[in-house]
Amino acid sequence: MAYFNKLDFPFPTRGLAFNVMAKPVGSACNLRCSYCYYLEKKVLYKEHILRMSPDTLEEFIKQYIEAQKIPVVTFVWQGGEPSLAGIEFYKTVLQLQKKYANGKRIENAFQTNGTYIDEAWSIFFKENDFLVGISIDGPENLHNAFRKDALGNNSWKKIMEGIALLHKHKVEFNTLTTVNRITGDHPLAIYRFLKDIGSGFIQFLPVTEVISPEYDETYGLRLITPGHKGKKEVTEWSVRPEQYGKFLISVFDEWVRNDVGRYFVQLFDVTLANWVGQMPGLCVFSETCGDALVMEHNGDVYSCDHFVFPEHFLGNIHNDLLTALVTSEKQKKFGQAKLTSLPQYCLECEYRFACHGECPKHRWERTPDGEEGLNYLCPAYKMFFRHVHPYMQYMADQLAKKQAPANVMAWIKQNERDKLSNQKKQLSIGRNDPCPCGSGKKFKNCCMDKLTI
Numbered sequence: 500m501a502y503f504n505k506l507d508f509p510f511p512t513r514g515l516a517f518n519v520m521a522k523p524v525g526s527a528c529n530l531r532c533s534y535c536y537y538l539e540k541k542v543l544y545k546e547h548i549l550r551m552s553p554d555t556l557e558e559f560i561k562q563y564i565e566a567q568k569i570p571v572v573t574f575v576w577q578g579g580e581p582s583l584a585g586i587e588f589y590k591t592v593l594q595l596q597k598k599y600a601n602g603k604r605i606e607n608a609f610q611t612n613g614t615y616i617d618e619a620w621s622i623f624f625k626e627n628d629f630l631v632g633i634s635i636d637g638p639e640n641l642h643n644a645f646r647k648d649a650l651g652n653n654s655w656k657k658i659m660e661g662i663a664l665l666h667k668h669k670v671e672f673n674t675l676t677t678v679n680r681i682t683g684d685h686p687l688a689i690y691r692f693l694k695d696i697g698s699g700f701i702q703f704l705p706v707t708e709v710i711s712p713e714y715d716e717t718y719g720l721r722l723i724t725p726g727h728k729g730k731k732e733v734t735e736w737s738v739r740p741e742q743y744g745k746f747l748i749s750v751f752d753e754w755v756r757n758d759v760g761r762y763f764v765q766l767f768d769v770t771l772a773n774w775v776g777q778m779p780g781l782c783v784f785s786e787t788c789g790d791a792l793v794m795e796h797n798g799d800v801y802s803c804d805h806f807v808f809p810e811h812f813l814g815n816i817h818n819d820l821l822t823a824l825v826t827s828e829k830q831k832k833f834g835q836a837k838l839t840s841l842p843q844y845c846l847e848c849e850y851r852f853a854c855h856g857e858c859p860k861h862r863w864e865r866t867p868d869g870e871e872g873l874n875y876l877c878p879a880y881k882m883f884f885r886h887v888h889p890y891m892q893y894m895a896d897q898l899a900k901k902q903a904p905a906n907v908m909a910w911i912k913q914n915e916r917d918k919l920s921n922q923k924k925q926l927s928i929g930r931n932d933p934c935p936c937g938s939g940k941k942f943k944n945c946c947m948d949k950l951t952i
Contacts, residue, residue, distance in 0.1 A: 521559060524549050530646060534734070542718065564601065564603060616661030621670055633698075635674055639655045679737065680738055680742075709723055710723065711723045743879040755887075756912075787838050845866075848881075930947065
């Protein structure tokens with residue numbers, strides 16, 4: 500799901516609340532993104548048209564509100580492409596939410612590819628205070644590499660038109676950007692683009708999928724779970740671990756020097772939360788999971804958006820209460836397995852507190868000792884956590900003193916000035932000598948004017 504900041508999964512309220520990502524049109528979508536893990540879920544359903552019925556919608560809203568033991572209830576509408584349900588569907592949503600609110604405040608988050616956003620949608624989002632998540636992968640050439648429509652046409656220009664309308668009507672939006680084999684090589688171009696289009700809250704989602712060369716004839720699903728016992732192959736579009744690590748570090752280095760407190764990158768926020776010993780607010784970096792479920796268009800509930808497989812089916816809201824499904828032994832076991840299935844290599848890792856093995860979806864590798872269950876992205880996260888450690892520690896110390904984490908930017912600049920000053924004293928750098936910062940520029944054209952000796 501997109502980075503909804505204050506609407507993120509409320510893990511600090513575990514036991515009082517849970518989240519169900521609702522899919523009003525199931526896997527139906529006007530785009531055919533090459534890396535999409537959800538498009539093929541249509542084979543699990545035989546209906547010609549995937550569309551949530553009025554009865555299912557009302558039952559879901561009623562149960563979902565009643566089940567939450569907190570004063571604010573957040574609905575997350577996703578897909579597929581949820582705008583295919585039409586504006587009238589969401590007008591009904593609002594009516595039903597009002598009917599069953601029972602004094603609770605209701606919020607709505609809407610994750611979309613943005614291609615259907617027009618004046619009517621923009622006005623609707625604004626008038627009803629929807630928080631919109633836009634899926635966009637960066638500048639035009641990078642975005643269009645994998646994100647095409649059913650006819651093979653590029654989607655970037657249409658999405659940008661939608662974003663312009665959101666700005667026009669002052670609709671709050673966040674962005675979700677996949678880091679795949681292509682975009683993974685362009686971290687700064689993508690980060691700067693996202694800032695340029697007005698995304699104050701940014702989520703980077705690593706694309707990592709495994710397929711089976713032994714196609715599963717039982718269900719017709721080619722993408723497989725990590726627990727698959729047969730042969731596995733990483734897809735050609737998946738980001739590589741080292742590539743992802745370098746991507747995160749490059750973005751972080753620019754963010755921590757210039758953008759702390761101005762732009763919010765989900766991964767950096769949750770990393771800092773773990774550094775100060777707080778609940779991270781994101782399931783993949785929590786010790787356990789299981790409080791973020793998904794519901795298909797017909798009321799079928801699964802353990803997680805990334806585990807919509809028959810073996811992770813929990814039940815249907817027309818037959819079982821949501822509360823019964825989320826507290827079922829099957830779901831408890833699913834959530835606890837995130838912790839109990841960690842290999843010894845992870846249990847002994849110095850960065851376990853920050854990672855907790857990340858998402859079980861990515862645990863298909865073996866440890867150096869040959870134990871199963873190592874996260875495919877482990878090398879990436881080790882690179883990242885090792886690199887950010889001093890900055891995270893400084894920001895954690897600032898929070899402990901009730902100071903702003905953004906102070907890290909001045910701290911970095913002062914350290915760099917001190918370092919350059921010392922280097923100049925030691926090396927007696929001339930105006931026309933190469934700058935000791937390593938930029939390749941002459942000292943006079945680079946850091947000379949930054950020094951205060």
